[in-house]
Amino acid sequence: MFRIPITFLCLIFLFLNTACQKEKGCTDPKALNYNPSAKESDGNCQYPAAISPQPVQLNFHLHQHFGTPEFDTATQYLLPSGVKIQLSQLRFYLSNVRLINLDGTEILIPESWILVKPGIETFPIGTVTPGKFKGVKFLVGIDSASNSGGTSPADRPAGHPLGFQSPSMFWSWASGYIFVRMEGSVDTTGTGTPNLSFVCHVGSNALKREVQINFTDTLSVSSGAESFVHLKVQLDKLFDNVNLKVNRNTHTMDNLPLATQIVNNAATMFSEE
Amino acid sequence: MKNKFNIFSDGLKFSVLAIGLIACSRDAELQSPNLSPFSIEIPAGFPSPEIPADNAMTQNRVSLGKRLFFEKALSIDSSISCASCHFQINGFSDPKRFSLGVGDSIGVRNAMALSNVAYQEDFFWDGGVPSLELQVLAPIENPLEMNFSVPQVVERLKNDPSYISDFKKAYNREPDAYALVRAIAAFERTFISGNSPFDQYTYQGKTSALSASALRGKDIFFGEKAECFHCHTGFNFTDNRFQNNGLYSEYQDIGRARVTIKSSDIGRFKTPSLRNIEVTAPYMHDGSIASLEAVVQHYMSGGKGHPNQSPLIKPFTLTLQEQQDLIAFLKSLTDESFLNRQSLQP
Numbered sequence: 213m214f215r216i217p218i219t220f221l222c223l224i225f226l227f228l229n230t231a232c233q234k235e236k237g238c239t240d241p242k243a244l245n246y247n248p249s250a251k252e253s254d255g256n257c258q259y260p261a262a263i264s265p266q267p268v269q270l271n272f273h274l275h276q277h278f279g280t281p282e283f284d285t286a287t288q289y290l291l292p293s294g295v296k297i298q299l300s301q302l303r304f305y306l307s308n309v310r311l312i313n314l315d316g317t318e319i320l321i322p323e324s325w326i327l328v329k330p331g332i333e334t335f336p337i338g339t340v341t342p343g344k345f346k347g348v349k350f351l352v353g354i355d356s357a358s359n360s361g362g363t364s365p366a367d368r369p370a371g372h373p374l375g376f377q378s379p380s381m382f383w384s385w386a387s388g389y390i391f392v393r394m395e396g397s398v399d400t401t402g403t404g405t406p407n408l409s410f411v412c413h414v415g416s417n418a419l420k421r422e423v424q425i426n427f428t429d430t431l432s433v434s435s436g437a438e439s440f441v442h443l444k445v446q447l448d449k450l451f452d453n454v455n456l457k458v459n460r461n462t463h464t465m466d467n468l469p470l471a472t473q474i475v476n477n478a479a480t481m482f483s484e485e
Numbered sequence: 486m487k488n489k490f491n492i493f494s495d496g497l498k499f500s501v502l503a504i505g506l507i508a509c510s511r512d513a514e515l516q517s518p519n520l521s522p523f524s525i526e527i528p529a530g531f532p533s534p535e536i537p538a539d540n541a542m543t544q545n546r547v548s549l550g551k552r553l554f555f556e557k558a559l560s561i562d563s564s565i566s567c568a569s570c571h572f573q574i575n576g577f578s579d580p581k582r583f584s585l586g587v588g589d590s591i592g593v594r595n596a597m598a599l600s601n602v603a604y605q606e607d608f609f610w611d612g613g614v615p616s617l618e619l620q621v622l623a624p625i626e627n628p629l630e631m632n633f634s635v636p637q638v639v640e641r642l643k644n645d646p647s648y649i650s651d652f653k654k655a656y657n658r659e660p661d662a663y664a665l666v667r668a669i670a671a672f673e674r675t676f677i678s679g680n681s682p683f684d685q686y687t688y689q690g691k692t693s694a695l696s697a698s699a700l701r702g703k704d705i706f707f708g709e710k711a712e713c714f715h716c717h718t719g720f721n722f723t724d725n726r727f728q729n730n731g732l733y734s735e736y737q738d739i740g741r742a743r744v745t746i747k748s749s750d751i752g753r754f755k756t757p758s759l760r761n762i763e764v765t766a767p768y769m770h771d772g773s774i775a776s777l778e779a780v781v782q783h784y785m786s787g788g789k790g791h792p793n794q795s796p797l798i799k800p801f802t803l804t805l806q807e808q809q810d811l812i813a814f815l816k817s818l819t820d821e822s823f824l825n826r827q828s829l830q831p
Contacts (some may be wrong), residue, residue, distance in 0.1 A: 362619070382622075
């Protein structure tokens with residue numbers, strides 16, 4: 213019973229091999245060099261530039277500052293409240309990036325999930341059709357469908373922003389991403405040396421925050437070159453109205469007021485650069 | 486079809502097929518996992534469980550899942566497996582109040598029984614996880630349980646050629662997180678328990694399966710005095726919802742609220758199935774009640790009166806005989822064939 217299908221499969225295999233020798237060329241009738249006798253695309257179709265601009269890569273170029281200097285995890289920073297802190301971890305997600313057309317309509321960049329980490333400036337957003345844009349919108353956090361829609365890091369390939377991270381950016385006990393993960397130590401005694409640790413892991417659908425940046429000059433995305441949205445991220449704003457001396461820890465559900473303050477702050481820390 | 490090959494002599498036929506097999510076997514192995522289906526035996530009175538489209542039940546998936554369920558390499562120091570806290574003889578629960586993780590770290594909630602987990606919609610006492618596949622991640626990563634990371638588990642499995650082969654056969658993939666969580670879920674979906682004396686009496690026409698005491702207890706269970714059946718309802722004796730059963734007036738562990746951040750969910754925990762309840766002691770989310778007798782006493786007391794306490798929890802009285810009858814009925818939910826089923830053993 214099993215012999216016949218296997219022999220048949222082999223015949224198909226042979227047939228496919230033969231097919232490989234068919235004429236190659238441009239198989240798209242809309243292309244300038246369309247070859248009607250080509251049976252297989254050679255990947256070299258040429259198009260009139262005006263009618264089919266190829267999507268181009270769009271990236272965030274982020275400068276992460278803490279106060280005036282650029283942020284790093286080796287430096288101790290003095291908050292405006294006079295409290296000295298040092299951060300060992302500061303990572304956060306951006307998602308659902310939309311470019312705003314000149315007429316005010318929005319273009320969603322599909323699958324735009326960005327994990328912002330210290331020490332990196334360029335973060336790929338996705339591909340976008342060339343055009344002119346007057347602003348950008350995005351979420352701090354992960355869009356609800358991707359956050360709690362039943363998928364997890366196990367469903368993503370290694371290296372994917374929503375895949376497994378070290379340190380982890382996913383709560384396996386509540387199936388959701390950690391939108392903002394910041395950890396470090398704080399000087400609670402006034403000696404000038406951070407002495408107590410703080411851990412803030414903030415997430416959940418209700419705590420994603422929308423950010424809109426209007427560009428001073430129109431952003432022109434043109435074919436053939438990568439494009440960049442340049443933003444300054446003022447990380448010290450995360451600590452506005454946060455008294456780390458007395459309120460140091462949140463895993464969101466156990467200290468919702470602090471978690472909420474942090475994401476509200478996060479929504480204010482972006483500006484055009 | 487067979488006649489077509491009569492033109493070959495037997496020897497020629499064999500050679501041609503042999504060449505065909507050699508030419509194709511490598512390709513076929515690489516391109517399709519073995520999809521011999523695994524059919525779950527659905528007990529009388531039970532619906533068919535929903536199986537995710539991307540994790541159809543196959544023999545090889547269930548076998549791989551079983552191997553992983555008993556695999557200690559899932560924990561950081563290779564000291565414990567899923568089976569270390571989910572014992573078949575206890576309905577895949579843990580007789581300890583709080584299970585011990587790696588380095589004997591102590592958990593914070595009682596390990597849940599896994600009978601009929603294929604029918605569950607939310608996982609853990611607070612329902613924080615929406616699928617059996619996703620559930621697999623939590624014990625691996627919990628510092629009080631296996632205290633490890635899924636990518637590191639995967640690295641270990643990749644170093645074992647027999648796992649590379651088993652993952653290939655099951656999911657046509659190298660060992661990875663995708664297949665790891667699906668395989669364990671596939672195995673756990675075979676934990677079907679539906680052959681207790683209650684089932685035999687109700688669905689299999691065995692009128693002698695329940696004792697007179699259990700039959701009297703059945704009336705109490707389904708009666709309006711004890712009200713048990715409102716929450717412990719349906720073929721699996723659960724409403725699959727979250728209830729505050731008045732265990733405390735103040736909850737250290739806020740339960741469902743930890744996931745939803747709603748104060749109306751404080752002290753709510755998932756209604757557990759009562760199947761095999763006789764062997765899943767201790768009881769409640771924190772294992773704070775040691776015996777079925779004490780559980781019945783708790784419900785008779787009417788609860789501690791937390792603001793979110795279910796209105797169904799109110800004081801009632803049962804005679805000692807009635808209490809014994811109710812417990813006899815609960816014990817009729819014990820499915821010995823499930824607790825001893827060979828196919829669930831390593």
